[in-house]
Structure formats: C-alpha cells, structure tokens
Amino acid sequence: MTMSVHVDIVSAEKEIFSGLAEMVFCPAEMGEVGITPGHAPLITKLNPGEVRVKVSNTESYPFFISGGLLEVQPHVVTILADTAIRAKDIDEASAIQAKARAEEILANKTSRVDYASAEKQLFQAIMQLRTLERFRKRGS
C-alpha cells in the first residue's frame, strides 16, 4: 500500500475537498511546493493558482484558489483558501472578461490604488485560465 496523507481544502464559503491523497501540489508564496506524506510541519501563504490533489497515479483533482494559507502536519494537510473552485467549474467566459477588464484599467493607469487591485485581479484571472487550460490538457 502506498502512503497517504489526509487533505482538507476549505474556503470561507464551504468545504471543497476532504480525503486521502498521495501528494498535494500548492502555489506557495516562495514557489510551487509538493507535499508528500510525512512532510515536516510547515505553514506558508499561498498565491492565487492551481492546487492539485493527487489521489492515485491515475486520479487527481485540480482546484483553483485565489490565495490563502497552507498548514502541513505529518499526517494532515490543511488548505485555507480565500475562495476555491473546482477546475471544471471555472467559468471561462467570466475569467476572460475579468482579465480584459483588469487589462483595461492597467492601460488607463488612473490611480495607484486602482492599479494595485487591478494587477491582483489580472493575476488571478490569468491563473484561473491557466488552471483550466492545464486541466483540459490532462483530461484529453
């Protein structure tokens, strides 16, 4: 039997995933991390991006999160996401729209506050689209 670790992904709105996994990939602030069972205790902030839970060699679940926190204990991994969506539930049209809107604001360069938040939104939209793209590629 392969080793497995319990993974919980919760967002402020609901519990997204709870179960055993072989490995979890997360977009940590210092770079992408892969957590395997028995990992040393770790706490880190997460960037917007794709979280992938590998349940077995053939089965893995991708999610998009808009940032959050990751806690690792040897036997349990907890991801506190600000918002989380399953990759297949990502609304491509609205993500493209959000990206276009953010790009427009960036092009106009109105105020500093606007600029920062638009940049963040743009990053989120891009990461959402990338998550979806990768999900599709793997699926086919």
Added chain:
Amino acid sequence: MAVGKEIRTKIGSIKNTQKITRAMEMVAASKMRKTKEKMLATRPYSKKIGKIIKHLAYANPEYKHPFLVSRSVKRIGIIVVSSDRGLCGGLNSNLFRKLLGQLTIWDKAGFDVDVCTIGTKAYSFFSGLNKTTVIGHTSKLGDTPHLNDIIGIIKVMLDAYYTGQIDELHVVSNEFVNTMTQRPNIEQLLPIVSSELDEQLSNRHWDYIYEPDAKEVLDHLLTRYIESIVYQGLVENNACEQAARMVAMKSASDNAGNLIKELQLIYNKARQAAITQEISEIVAGAAAV
C-alpha cells in the same frame, strides 16, 4: 344584540395581533433556513483555522507573537454580538444577563472593560451602562453580513491589544445548538490559550517551517483567525435570532388563540344569560296580564 360589545372588539383586536405574529413566525422560519445554511457553510473554515491555531499553540516558535503571550491583566476588551431587532424572545437578555455576571466578576477583580458592539441591541444596552466604555460600534448588517463589515471594529480591538490598552479579548455571542436552544457563550480570543491537551503534539519539541518568515505568516494567520471567529459568531447569532424569533412568535400566536377561546366562552355565556333573562321577563309579563 347589544350584549358583550366590548368582548367582541377585544376578540377582534387579538385576532389582528395573531395575524401579525403568525406572519412574523413564517418570515422568521424562512429566514432561519437561509441564515442556518450560511452558518453551516462557514463552519468548516473556522473549525479548521481553529485547529491550526491549536497546533500552533504547541509549537515552539522563535518569534513570539504578542497574541500567543499572556500578560498581567488590567483592562479587558469584549466584542458583543447581538441582534438589531427585538421580538426574539429572551435571546439578547439571556446573553446580557450572562455577560453581566462575568462583568461583576471582572469588576470585583479590578479590571476595566472596553466594549465593541455589533447590533443595535447591544449598543443601547452598553451605552446605558457606566461600568464599561463603548469604543466601537457597528449595526444594520442585515441577514447576510460580510466580513468587510466587521473588519473595522476588529481592527479597533486588535490595535488596542497591540498597544497594550487591553490585555485580553473576549467575544460574546449566542451559539446555535438547535432551533429550540440557543446558548449564550463567552469565548476568550486573546491571548490564545489551548484548552485541550494533544498528547502527540505536546510530547516533543517541534516547530513549523515558516515561509517566507514566521512574523509575516503568523500575523496573517492570527488576524485571519480572529476575524473568522468573530464572523462565525456573527452568522451564528443571526441564525439564533431568527430561530428565537420563530419560537417566540409561535408561542405568541398560540397564546393569542387561547385568549380568543376564553373570551369567546365568556361572550357566549353572557349572551345566553341575556337571552334567558329576556325570556323570563316576557314570561313574567305574560303571566301578570
């Protein structure tokens, strides 16, 4: 017939009241369903973050965050969550009664108390109280409050804690047990204390790896934790409010029904007595002729 006109108007007015309470009961029932869903949806997040904080209390970080260090207490801060509207049974008064007991204990121990209130009821209660000072207030958050709405007053309290103005922070709100029961609850937020012992974690000396660094991660995590606990208290209190109102309005409707029944009986008796008397008067008159 002129008998019992007062009784009839009385019955009419009670019937009107009953209509109102019944309507309020139904509104509260449907609102309760919604607020309860919201409460259950946010529970996993606050549970999980609570768990992480519990683990953290066992870790031995080099960086001692002020939230994790207890200091001698001179002044206590509390965040009180109440409803905006009344007519919800003893919900708010039970909460305030429990809190008053605690306040007396603190008063005897010589602690001063600063209060932040959420909801109109708590504000009007504490602004009349001279034992405490209200330093922050927010209300009219509606049935679906947002985290943004309460970040302001949480910040007031956290700043007060950072600067040493207060040495402990408690949150007071109702806990939703089920539709019939709501439990007033006083919970200590700061400094963070771990109540239950976890053998596995407390037996050995260990610490997390923090990325990028302990201060930044802990600041972020602990602020999130406080926000999520207060927010959970708020949505839970909302569900409690609707449940309590539903129950209170149901018993009000039932009481009105009983009252109407009694009055109807009295009215019928009076009417019957009047008829009997009239007949006997006629009979007596006929006999006299």
